[in-house]
Amino acid sequence: MKKEDLKALFKEYERQAKEELANVAAVREDARGILKPEVIRRQVNKRHGIVLAYGMMGEVSYSLSDLKRFLKSLEQFQKQSHIGGKSVRGVPYAKLFLASRAIDVERSKTVRNVILYQRKGNILYFQVSGNSRPHYRVQIRLEEWDDYIAEATPIFKAVNSIVRGRISFECPCGRHQYWYRYMATLGKYAIEPLETGFPKIRNKGLFGCCCKHVLKVLKELVSNRIVFILCKELEKERAKSGFSSSRKGQILSESDLRIARAKKLSNAAANAFRKYEKEAKELLEQTKPRAGRKMKVSKELLTALKAIIPVAKVNPAIRKEMLTSLGQVHNMSLADIEAIIKENKLQ
């Protein structure tokens, strides 16, 4: 394959996938017979069953006891605090596996290929091989990506925290659509299209989480090659002055596409990867408080700390930020500043 071909290939793939998505949305607009949660609640309150029109399939009726069962699973799912959350988006990486059905985890082992080909802000696009269709376009949103753009955390460590942090996802396959998208919407770990219709036929108990395609992508997400590519992407993002241009979708560079497709990192990439790893370790060493050595504390710094601590107590959310910038002024790490606070009993 010629050099420029790979990028063109994925550009065309992205165009087709988007077009397909628009078609699905159009069909969905026409759909009838969708059981929305507020309808379930209303009917149960009225102690009535419901008859839904299903287009070609004619009419299907659900009895009051059907609806009561649906409502019970709905309320149980909403109560489960381990999945999703009230105001935060995404689910922590490890919990996505725990919440998934064993059968999906098993099936994910049969998925042949996963290739990361595009990033758009905090959303990653993967091409995943399928059975009934050649490919599925799986999207993964890294909910903690933006937090680490402004942070001073070493790149390698930042990326490792991001990929194991909170995640939202979308897969266009039937399993996700009919079984899990509704839960993802409710649990705030969905990416559009959202689903408000209760999965009344296939997943009445609201059990499970990820389809085999998403599980395969999640496994891939923490691999060396993806972590390496994301290190470079985060570096790029940090070098930019603002957020604005980061929301545009960019097919990965030709060389990164090759890394994403390869079974393992090439020598040059592996060396670069180790460099990231090493820098992260070194920087962490440096930021550790210099134990056993009394630090020279200027009068100026003490005065500033005495002014900041009471404010930080009222607003703990900005404490770290304030102390970090104060440290920068005095050429000290956050850990140093914290050690000074402790030594001088300023808390």
Ligand SMILES: [Zn+2]
């Ligand atoms: Zn899927």
